[in-house]
Amino acid sequence: MKTAVPKVYRNYYRQRTANQWLKVKAEVGDPGAIRPFLAGNWKMNMIPRSGVALAARIFDICKDIKDVDIGLAPPFTGLSTLADYIKPDFLRSEYGLGRNVFLLAQDTFFESKGAFTGEISAEMLAAIGVDRVIIGHSDRRTNLGKYFGFGPSIAKRLSRAFLTQELGHLKAKEGVDPQILAALEHLTAEGNQDILAGMARFLEEEMRERAGESDEAIQKKVQACLTHGVQVVLCCGENREAREAQETFSLLDRQLRIGLEVVSPRTAGEVVIAYEPVWAVGEGASPAKPEQISEVHDFIRNLIMDLYGEQIASTIRILYGGNVKPDNIVEIMNIPGVDGALVGGASLKANDFAQIIRFGLNT
Numbered sequence: 001m002k003t004a005v006p007k008v009y010r011n012y013y014r015q016r017t018a019n020q021w022l023k024v025k026a027e028v029g030d031p032g033a034i035r036p037f038l039a040g041n042w043k044m045n046m047i048p049r050s051g052v053a054l055a056a057r058i059f060d061i062c063k064d065i066k067d068v069d070i071g072l073a074p075p076f077t078g079l080s081t082l083a084d085y086i087k088p089d090f091l092r093s094e095y096g097l098g099r100n101v102f103l104l105a106q107d108t109f110f111e112s113k114g115a116f117t118g119e120i121s122a123e124m125l126a127a128i129g130v131d132r133v134i135i136g137h138s139d140r141r142t143n144l145g146k147y148f149g150f151g152p153s154i155a156k157r158l159s160r161a162f163l164t165q166e167l168g169h170l171k172a173k174e175g176v177d178p179q180i181l182a183a184l185e186h187l188t189a190e191g192n193q194d195i196l197a198g199m200a201r202f203l204e205e206e207m208r209e210r211a212g213e214s215d216e217a218i219q220k221k222v223q224a225c226l227t228h229g230v231q232v233v234l235c236c237g238e239n240r241e242a243r244e245a246q247e248t249f250s251l252l253d254r255q256l257r258i259g260l261e262v263v264s265p266r267t268a269g270e271v272v273i274a275y276e277p278v279w280a281v282g283e284g285a286s287p288a289k290p291e292q293i294s295e296v297h298d299f300i301r302n303l304i305m306d307l308y309g310e311q312i313a314s315t316i317r318i319l320y321g322g323n324v325k326p327d328n329i330v331e332i333m334n335i336p337g338v339d340g341a342l343v344g345g346a347s348l349k350a351n352d353f354a355q356i357i358r359f360g361l362n363t
Contacts (some may be wrong), residue, residue: 037340039071040347057350073104110220280322297337
């Protein structure tokens with residue numbers, strides 16, 4: 001007995017009926033039809049030459065595919081090389097692809113120029129042909145503190161030896177706040193070492209959790225991109241602790257309201273939203289269940305409706321990211337609120353990412 005294949009629309013309109021969002025089939029090229037967006041985030045992988053070779057293999061398998069948008073996000077070092085390769089005229093003549101291939105950067109900085117060593121501005125990205133920038137990815141929101149050592153370096157300052165030394169320096173100065181001296185004397189006392197150790201562990205955990213990008217920094221990056229004519233893929237998502245504490249919706253509400261505060265109704269069409277639950281991202285993690293994806297995407301779309309109205313909410317594209325693979329893309333794209341995928345590891349394999357791009361096709 002054959003398993004029924006879900007009905008998947010590669011182009012569609014979205015309607016809201018009885019408080020439900022539905023997809024209605026559209027033909028390729030229909031005015032106003034939504035085209036899914038399948039974006040590959042290569043993260044810190046691929047030197048420029050390898051990135052071009054990977055793109056070429058993907059395009060070769062996806063010849064003549066014009067009904068979805070394809071995004072490739074190499075590291076900064078590969079952007080210029082890939083930009084030169086994916087010129088529209090070349091893609092059209094070589095692979096039969098239309099203007100549906102987009103170059104994505106994985107991040108940007110919110111200032112245009114200045115003494116910001118190691119940063120890349122949205123203006124620089126626009127100048128080399130970047131179409132869209134991924135902003136607020138979970139790697140940057142939550143994971144940076146694991147590597148930059150903010151927690152341990154700060155927590156070490158709560159050791160008795162360090163505080164005793166600082167107390168001695170402060171006592172040698174004039175005009176030091178007596179409350180600071182009293183606090184240091186209390187913390188360095190012999191009987192308070194358990195309190196000091198507990199505070200150090202607490203601070204280390206807090207700093208590690210908060211060492212990633214803030215909602216306010218992400219908002220500035222959104223504004224910088226839109227100012228320079230670069231579209232935005234704004235990521236949001238909850239970690240496992242927030243999910244288990246039933247704080248998913250309050251967290252997403254905060255992330256999106258702050259991130260979108262600088263986006264006017266006129267520029268809302270320049271933004272794609274990507275929901276990526278942190279607990280479903282990475283090797284060994286399991287993707288979110290369809291019902292979990294569906295309820296979150298409906299929540300996000302209703303939030304967009306509150307902010308911008310039903311018309312924008314019905315057309316704005318909301319992607320899912322988190323262990324998207326060839327064997328689950330059809331199920332994911334069958335969810336009425338999903339308009340594409342932000343793909344990590346599978347986008348580094350030409351056959352896998354090509355199958356994701358070709359979701360719902362028989363060949």
